[in-house]
Amino acid sequence: MKYLKNKINQWQEEGKEPTYEFLSIQDFIQELDYATHYLSRLLKTRPLIVYIMLFKKAYLEEGQRNITVKLSEIGKNLLSDQGTPMSHAPIKNGVNDLVKLNIIYKDPQLRPGQINRYEIRLPSEIPAVKEMINTDSNQIIEKVNLNLEDCYTDPLKRIEIFERDNKQCFYCLCELKNNTFYLDHIFPRSQGGENYKSNLITSCKTCNSKKSDKNAETFLLDNYRGGLITQEEFLNQKATLENLIETYENCKLSAG
Ligand SMILES: [Zn+2]
Known part of the structure; x- marks a missing residue:
């Protein structure tokens, strides 16, 4: 932070606008995740790689969204499909694709040359x-909501669980019939456990x-x-x- 303060003071003394982008570790990881999950659906491999390199340079190395880029320095450590260092042309095409799609902005003030200035947008700003983020989160919420029903009292839902568990006792793996099974609450009713699936x-x-x-x-x-199940079966x-508990906890969260 001291470094940052000095840098901002220096900029102000020089009459420049402080342009530092404050991105927390969590935000950086989140944005990187958006880039690999969602941008990868929009972009081909090369422009995606170029974007990730520019994103990293802007937000990890320089801490500002407007960066000066020497195209010959991008991707010089990456190998092409032929196993040779990435050549300049695909990098340049990748940058042009990103500009065309408004994923990065090229500073029009500068003459075309070896060095260009670009504004790198965050994935979440595209x-x-x-x-895509909204669609995905809506779908997740819908799915979770479906799992909030009372499955303990509904005969059809009970059968669904019985079938999910391969018609066996979860604890000792003995075979059971449609009319001989019980449903057990992982988190007991007495401790506030719900009737969710x-x-x-x-x-x-x-x-x-x-x-x-008992737990x-x-x-x-x-x-x-007690020798009722083997070690492998236990594991x-x-x-x-553990998977069920994780799902259950997500259900509880979405139920508020
Ligand atoms: Zn049993």
Whole structure:
């Protein structure tokens, strides 16, 4: 921060506008994620690589959105498909594509030459990317909302869970029939556990009553130690349990 302050003071003394872009670590990672997830749907490989290099130069190395770029220095450490260093032409084409698509702006003040100034927009500032982010987050919210139904009392939903769990007791893996299965709450009702699909697992009568309000993973471990399931089965069930818990926690978050 001291470095930044000195730099800003220096700019002000020189009569320049401070142009430092403050991007937190989280924001930088988020923007980089947008670039690889969404910009990659809009751009071909070369312009995408060029954009990521410009983005990194602007926001990671220089801390400003307006940067001076020597095209010959971009991508000199990357290899082309033929295994030779990337040549100037595809880099130049990549930059031109980005300018055409308004992903970066070229400073019109400067004469065309070896050195050009560009304004590098953040991925989240590009309208097409913004739209994709919104669509994706709406879809995620919709999906999560669907999983907030009461699946404990609905007979059809109960069968869905029974089938999801391969018609076996989740804890001891014994085979069960349509009319002999129980549904167990991973987080017990007595502790505020909901009737969401992600909080319910198929159980046999014995496991259901033995588990009671115990922690699900602890109970699974009890069954492994008691020789009811093998180590491999225990690890598989544990991984499935962790996934369910993660989904359940997301459901809880979206439910507020
Ligand atoms: Zn069982």
